[in-house]
Amino acid sequence: MTLSKQVLSKGWTFKDRDDELPDAWMPVPSVPSTVQQDLIANNRLEDPYIGFNELKARWVNEKAWVYRHVFQRPELPVGATAALVFDGLDTFAKVKLNGNTILQSSNMFLGHRVDITEALNLSEQTNVLEIEFDCAQLKAVELRSKDPNHKWHGFNGDMARLAVRKAQYHWGWDWGPVIMTAGIWREVRLEIYSARVEDLWPQTCLASSHETASVTATAKIDASDTEDWVARFSLTLSGREIACQDVAVCADQTARATFEVNKPELWWPHGYGAQTLYEVSVSLLCCGKEAHSLSKKFGIRSAEVVQQPDKHGKSFYFRVNGVDIFCGGSCWIPADSLLPSISAERYRNWIRLMVAGGQVMVRVWGGGIYEDDTFYDACDELGLLVWQDFMFGCGNYPTWPELLDSVRQETIFNVQRLRHHPSIVIYVGNNEDYQVQEQAGLTYDFEDKDPESWLKTDFPARYIYEKLLPDVVAEYSPSTFYHPGSPWGDGKVTSDPTVGDIHQWNVWHGSQEKYQIFDTLGGRFNSEFGMEAFPHMSTIEYFVENEADKHPQSQVLDFHNKADGHERRLATYLVENLRMATDLETYIYLTQVVQAETMMFGYRGWRRQWGDDRKCGGALLWQINDCWPTISWAIVDYFLRPKPAYYTVKRVMQPLAIGVRREHSDWSAVHATPPTQSRWEMWVASNRQEVVHGTVELRFLSVVTGRDLRAPAVFSNVAIVANGTTEITKGVIDHVVQPEPHVLAARLWIDGQIVARDVDWPQPFKYLDFADRGLEVRQQPGSVAGQHILLISSRKPVKCLVFEERENVRVSDSAMDIVPGDEQVVTVTGLDDSDSPLGYRYLGQE
Template sequence: MAFFEQRLSTGWTFRDRDDESAEAWMPVAVVPSTVQQDLIANEKLEDPYVGFNELKARWVNEKTWVYRLEFQRPEVPAGSTVALVFDGLDTFASVTLNGQLILESSNMFLGHRVDVTTALQTEGPHVLEVEFDCAQLKATELRSKDPNHKWEGFNGDMSRLAVRKAQYHWGWDWGPVIMTAGIWRDVRLEVSSARVTDLWPQVHLTDDHKTASVTAVATIDGLASGAYTACFRLTLRGDEIACQDIPIENSGKTAQVTFQVDNPELWWPHGYGSQPLYELSVAITRDGKELHQISKKLGIRQADVVQQPDKHGKSFFFRINGVDIFCGGSCWIPADSLLPSITADRYRRWIELMVAGGQAMVRVWGGGIYEDAAFYEACDELGVLVWQDFMFGCGNYPVWPELLESIRQETVFNVQRLRHHPSIVIYVGNNEDYQVQEQANLTYDYSDKDPESWLKSDFPARYIYEKLLPEVVAECSPSVFYHPGSPWGDGKATSDPTVGDIHQWNVWHGTQEKYQIFDTLGGRFNSEFGMEAFPHMSTIEYFVENDADKYPQSQVLDFHNKADGHERRLATYLVENLRMATDLEKYIYLTQVVQAETMMFGYRGWRRQWGHERKCGGALLWQINDCWPTISWAIVDYFLRPKPAYYTVKRVMKPLAIGVRREHSDWSAVHAQPPKRSQYELWVASSRLEELQGTVELRWLSVVTGRDLRAPAVYENVAIAANGTTDIITDGLIDHVAQPEPHVLAARLWVDGEIAARDVDWPQPFKYLDFSDRGLEVRPQATSAAGQQILRITARKPVKCLVFEERDNVRLSDSAIDIVPGDEQVVTVTGLNEGDPPLKYNYLDQ
């Protein structure tokens, strides 16, 4: 019989386990779902994302919930089996069928398959119940059973370390405490007589890229006596590349074939080439009838992490198909606290934003989830590299035998699920657990190579990161590089900038350095760094219910900012750099200016270092997204509305970017005495793989009058190095005594007669400058039938950080831009309809 699938997505009801009354049962619209979503739908819970409703929803976290479904037995031909399949249960789940216990689960990250053929033999309705024990109370109970373990970590209750559940559900410094429960991924019945349980594409590309081998390994279950055939097929865009039929003995469990592909089309990160995806399929047939078929898409590519000794220490960067890639990008947290609400379209819109923003890599952070297939498929199709953490975050995890076995199963399940995705180029053991080890003074002797001794130490989690996980990766996905932690570097201090990756939080956290020196604080790969900013006013208005609360320091706004000490840190960076505001919209804008400038200073300098002996291999800002409407480090908010920092990163990450920067003079340290002299530098960064010729211009323009203070410097026929940095000026000098008027340095790059890049360096801090009377003009041209409008922008005096209003379904080609006299800029607006009101805008005009 051919494979048959019956989704069990509708018809469910649920209740509080402790309420046994008949009216306690409430309808469930659809699963996957969470109990919070179902309570909201039944008007038993207010939206926890609004106001203080998170607190009103805490009672849900402390309950046990039961889900129930009555269903009819599917048709089951003789010789077939019926399996009940759960792709995800959140988290402590007991499953009964017709009153009989058939499954117990304690790991949110695992899928389950239960043979229910015998249980469904009778006709008539069958009753499926899933009881979800309270994860919060269960975690506390598990912690109490291991009092000798050192329960150390950051964020949330440390009992979370005992539970294989998304750790951010316990609350984080950007997210609420929402302890979900429910059938959070698909559930279905599968009827089959023979079935492919797994298809593993193993790709090897020769160094000359002229030949690739694709080995397909199919694992098969349910074979009876008789002759079976595994029919393998490899296609590209629907065209057959190769096919082969393999006879299977009824005792066989696997079938394997290797295809040779001549002159393969290579998969590239976006900006370096296309993303062709080959499709590999296998069908199980018997007597010419197809019983089951599955397929997976794959990309042919090489991916290496290059770690070589050099004069800066030891490199850490990615090489794809022989090309060194500067991995500028972002860290990713789950896009919602209520995970089933994230649709495939929403995932794709996030990845599209990253591509439009020039971001090459996304880091799936270790306190969330192994993401939905739609996330990785979008990365494959759009060319975004994936740094995949395993789900361990900010803690010293316990290692009792049952937990280790659950972790092993989780790792095998997810690596096997993800290993065909060409976008995934690195697996990483954890997020900041080695930092916890350092700060809690837990034992870590890198020279000790005995895993059994690690288990007996007060840092037993090392066993997970340096034995269990790498063993599974080596067995299940050996072509992908494994890195024990983030940050981590050969067992050295996690803050060591000479090796591995670092999380650089001495801007915002730590020593709270000036953001203007961010690039001097970096390491070989900067996998976390950030600066907070408020989201746009439209997002604030979603969760602030009362107009009386719409001021910068209101309680509800502070409640929606979970970062420790955020009031002081925001105030520090604002008061150091800008003239303060009490009006909320102005305050929002000022926080966004600081975030945009911070990201620019970091990315601009680190990308320049890439071209200098690969000193910096990449920068992944914290963070691209939010899990609820909030105030955080995200550069795009929960509703996919970009903050200004999104655009400053986009400009710095363009294939061609120009940079100009005067040396930092710490006005705080010198008590605001103006410097007498300043050095400045001018350079071009390129990710293009061929040398180009360009023209570079540098202007000196008065902030006060807008006039050129001297003739522009023009450098013609500049040879722009391929995939590197070209220094134009390294020792420029500004004499502030002879030229006391505050002025900007405005740089432009022309290639093939077109302006390819701009950059403007400003006197610091902005609070000392007079931005009145800028003479800014924004002239819109008529909106086209395609919904595009052109904005032409000029100014009589230099303008800082012109930010346009963000509207849903409207996209801007640029924003957060600096305008200087004599250099008209053009912004394209897509998605405006004829008759729509013009976009509002703001700029620094203290």
């Protein structure tokens, strides 16, 4: 028989487990869901994202819940198997069929398949499926109490979370609410089959010449008797079959086929080549009839992490298909606290935004989830490299035997699920758990190589990161690089800038350095760094209910900013750099200016260091997204509205980026005494794989008048080195001879077209007078439907021109610096002719 599948998405009811009233059962609109979503749908809960409603929703966290579904008795041919498949149960779940327990689960990250052939009630027309979800919050406290000798240290949330294999951010984080979801959070279905393909794994081996590749497809078969089964493998490209093989299923229930591919079309990250995806499929046949088939898309590519001793210490960068890749990108947290609400299209829109923003890599952070298949599919199709953490974050995790067994099952399940994706180029053991070890003074002797001894220390989770996880990766995805933690570097202190990756938080956290020196604080790979900013006013208006609360220091705004000490830190960076404001819209804008400048200073300097013998291999900002409408480090808010920092990162990450900067003069340290001289330098960063020639111009423009203070410096026919940095020139500004504050404005032409700009400003901005800029934004006549061209010019230098963000409207550029004599063009898409023009503002605007 052919496998049949019935998705059980409708017809569910649910209730508070302890509510015995007759009307306790409530309808569930659709599964997958969470109890919070279902309570909202039944008008039993207010939207926890609005106002202080998160507090009103806390009672849900402390309850246990039961879900029920009645399904018709399936037709069950002789010899067939009936199975219930649960792709995700959140988290402590007891599953009963017709009153009999068929499954108990305690791991949100695991999927389950339960053979119910014998458990089905064949004498009745219906079967009753019930799933009881115990309270994860209370269960965690109970589990913690059973191991009082463990040192429950960590950052964020109740440390009892460390005992539970559930998304750790559900306990609350410094950017997210405490929303303890429960429910059927991924698909559940009923399958009837005589045999099926359990798994299909395409492994590729690309020759160093790239002229040939071998593809080995291994199918694992689920059948009671494999003697008569044949696996028909097919390899296709763009819908065209290029090879096929029929293979008998072996006694160990596997079948394997190897295909040799001449002149393979390679998969590349975007900006480096095409995202070519092959497809391998296997059909399970008996007597020529198909019982089941399964397909996987994959890419042919090589990927490695290069770690070699050099003059800076030990390198850490990525090489794909033999090409070194500077991995600029972002860290990713779950895109919602109510996970089933994230649609496939919403995932794709997030990936589109990152790709459009020039980002090459996304880091799936270890306090969230192993993401939905559609997330990784979009990364494959759009060419975004994935750094995949395992789900351990900011804690000293216990390692009792049952927990280790659950972790092993979780790891196998997810590595098997994800291993065919060409976008995934690294697996990483945890997020900041080695930092917890350092700060709590837990035992870590890197020279001790006995894994069993690690379990007896007060940092037993080392066993997970340096034994269990790498062993599973080596067995189930051996071609993927494994890194024990983020940050981590060969057992050295996690802040060591000479090896591995670092999380650089001495801007914002830590010593709260000035963001202007961010480039001096980096390491070999900067996998976290950030600066907070408010979201746009439209997002704040979504969760702030009362007009009286729309001011920068309202309680509801502080409530939606979960970062400890955010008031002091925001105030510090604002007052150090900008003239302060008390109205909310201006305050929002000023926080966004600071974030945009911070990201620019970090990315610009670290990308430049790529050319210094790969001193910096990449930078992943914290963070791209939010899980609810909030104030955080995200550069795009919950509603996918980019903040200005998104655009500054986009400019620095374009294929050719020009940079100009003057040396930092710490005005605080010298009590605001102006410098007498400032050294400056200019360069071009390139990820192009060939040398290109261009023209570079540097102008010196008065901030006060907009006039050129000296003749521009022009460099013609400059050879820009491939995949590196070209130093153009440097000099000294004599502030005694020319005391008038001025900007350095750099431009790069290739084939007569301006391809890159950069403007360096005197710091801090609060000392500058931005009055009377003479900015002009006009629409070019004759725009096509849905697309408008804006022409932008000014009489004097303009800082951080930011356009209004509207739903379904995109601008090609924003957070722009405009200088006289350099008209810039912005394309606006999604704006109808009947819509009002986009609003905008710039620094110092009256």
